[in-house]
Amino acid sequence: xxxxxxxxxxxxxxxxxxxxxxxxxxxxxxxxxxxxxxxxxxxxxxxxxxxxxxxxxxxxxxxxxxxxxxxxxxxxxxx
Amino acid sequence: xxxxxxxxxxxxxxxxxxxxxxxxxxxxxxxxxxxxxxxxxxxxxxxxxxxxxxxxxxxxxxxxxxxxxxxxxxxxxxxxxxxxxxxxxxxxxxxxxxxxxxxxxxxxxxxxxxxxxxxxxxxxxxxxxxxxxxxxxxxxxxxxxxxxxxxxxxxxxxxxxxxxxxxxxxxxxxxxxxxxxxxxxxxxxxxxxxxxxxxxxxxxxxxxxxxxxxxxxxxxxxxxxxxxxxxxxxxxxxxxxxxxxxxxxxxxxxxxxxxxxxxxxxxxxxxxxxxxxxxxxxxxxxxxxxxxxxxxxxxxxxxxxxxxxxxxxxxxxxxxxxxxxxxxxxxxxxxxxxxxxxxxxxxxxxxxxxxxxxxxxxxxxxxxxxxxxxxxxxxxxxxxxxxxxxxxxxxxxxxxxxxxxx
Ligand SMILES: Cc1ncc(COP(=O)(O)O)c(C=O)c1O
Ligand SMILES: [Zn+2]
Numbered sequence: 212x213x214x215x216x217x218x219x220x221x222x223x224x225x226x227x228x229x230x231x232x233x234x235x236x237x238x239x240x241x242x243x244x245x246x247x248x249x250x251x252x253x254x255x256x257x258x259x260x261x262x263x264x265x266x267x268x269x270x271x272x273x274x275x276x277x278x279x280x281x282x283x284x285x286x287x288x289x290x
Numbered sequence: 291x292x293x294x295x296x297x298x299x300x301x302x303x304x305x306x307x308x309x310x311x312x313x314x315x316x317x318x319x320x321x322x323x324x325x326x327x328x329x330x331x332x333x334x335x336x337x338x339x340x341x342x343x344x345x346x347x348x349x350x351x352x353x354x355x356x357x358x359x360x361x362x363x364x365x366x367x368x369x370x371x372x373x374x375x376x377x378x379x380x381x382x383x384x385x386x387x388x389x390x391x392x393x394x395x396x397x398x399x400x401x402x403x404x405x406x407x408x409x410x411x412x413x414x415x416x417x418x419x420x421x422x423x424x425x426x427x428x429x430x431x432x433x434x435x436x437x438x439x440x441x442x443x444x445x446x447x448x449x450x451x452x453x454x455x456x457x458x459x460x461x462x463x464x465x466x467x468x469x470x471x472x473x474x475x476x477x478x479x480x481x482x483x484x485x486x487x488x489x490x491x492x493x494x495x496x497x498x499x500x501x502x503x504x505x506x507x508x509x510x511x512x513x514x515x516x517x518x519x520x521x522x523x524x525x526x527x528x529x530x531x532x533x534x535x536x537x538x539x540x541x542x543x544x545x546x547x548x549x550x551x552x553x554x555x556x557x558x559x560x561x562x563x564x565x566x567x568x569x570x571x572x573x574x575x576x577x578x579x580x581x582x583x584x585x586x587x588x589x590x591x592x593x594x595x596x597x598x599x600x601x602x603x604x605x606x607x608x609x610x611x612x613x614x615x616x617x618x619x620x621x622x623x624x625x626x627x628x629x630x631x632x633x634x635x636x637x638x639x640x641x642x643x644x645x646x647x648x649x650x651x652x653x654x655x656x657x658x659x660x661x662x663x664x665x666x667x668x669x670x671x672x673x674x675x676x677x678x679x680x681x682x683x684x685x686x687x688x689x690x691x692x693x694x695x696x
Pocket of ligand 1: 584
């Protein structure tokens with residue numbers, strides 16, 4: 212089992228979509244929201260997902276395919 | 291350590307995010323105990339390096355530090371640049387004079403000292419240049435195994451100055467985001483100390499010394515305003531903390547805190563964009579596209595805190611174009627004899643832009659942090675039209691007199 216701490220960034224088109232619900236339903240992943248800031252037209256969610264490594268990759272790919280920007284929770288790390 | 295968002299407290303350990311809320315962790319100190327020991331005198335009697343501020347760094351007294359003599363870089367009064375910008379008390383903190391020619395030596399010296407003392411055998415980092423350079427050098431000095439993750443297309447000059455220290459270089463066939471993602475996963479699955487990731491709270495503390503020294507070199511006074519380049523915003527936040535500590539421990543004569551002003555390249559200006567907007571604490575990621583690669587961070591970890599501090603202290607965040615960056619490098623070199631890299635070009639041209647827009651009346655003490663050396667990014671000048679005051683002559687006096695008017 213592994214886990215990822217992610218920052219999901221939503222544009223206006225995505226804010227109303229239940230993508231985190233879908234993520235937990237379509238993949239063998241446990242989702243756990245830690246903090247969020249969502250307004251009518253944009254937002255971010257800090258999310259922990261737990262599951263097998265391959266499932267984590269598939270889950271992240273799914274989020275991206277839905278137009279969500281997925282980053283490590285702490286932002287860019289390459290300095 | 292304490293979470294900056296929810297205040298949860300943690301034992302000192304190699305973790306950089308809060309388990310509860312994923313907020314960043316900061317090292318906290320026993321202030322009452324420090325108040326009793328910290329003094330100007332004790333600092334002045336310390337080594338001629340940033341380690342004279344050891345009491346205010348998260349490395350225990352018993353720990354042998356990994357040092358190359360970083361810090362205590364020159365604070366020079368910039369008479370000629372000041373004259374050009376109408377500033378009578380302009381200073382430059384020239385941190386390109388560090389052992390690997392950037393301010394990163396400060397943070398890495400603290401990070402690796404802490405990591406070695408706490409049982410880590412391998413030091414790692416994800417970097418596009420300056421950080422990898424410092425990590426490779428200090429790991430060599432410490433005798434630790436070193437892994438450096440770089441994007442596969444990193445400029446050859448940078449690869450050479452990293453490679454000479456003989457680290458394991460992992461060139462990742464992928465873009466910047468993919469290197470980023472890979473490293474955040476590796477942290478979970480390796481027993482390594484990633485300087486800018488899991489041991490970030492210690493690393494970050496090293497930047498405070500830049501501001502400590504500035505105050506000491508000004509005769510234990512804080513300036514009226516400090517101009518700082520922003521990538522992740524990590525050092526900006528620590529400089530605010532350093533000013534707080536200087537006041538708290540009675541090291542500076544007055545309790546007035548400087549204005550903290552940030553500098554970004556327009557080609558990667560997420561913090562500036564938010565600063566200008568109605569919601570300065572909502573920093574939206576951008577795709578970086580600028581010659582200032584050492585500060586090209588599209589989704590800065592500390593962006594919102596930068597804007598909070600700039601607003602709190604009366605500072606601003608300003609940004610400049612690619613042409614202005616090169617002009618800033620040339621302006622600094624021409625007036626002060628200091629050759630800085632593109633990040634310094636950003637800082638100097640933001641300084642110039644603000645000065646020309648009338649931000650100061652001329653008597654304020656303004657300090658610009660010059661954080662990296664020009665040889666790191668010399669290519670940006672080579673492609674920018676060579677040098678305009680060059681002539682070519684025959685090897686004869688006649689030819690010289692014909693061409694050069696003296
Ligand atoms: C030369 C130089 N200046 C400034 C910075 C910005 O520092 P920070 O990421 O702490 O904002 C960096 C690195 O990130 C750098 O290499
Ligand atoms: Zn927290």
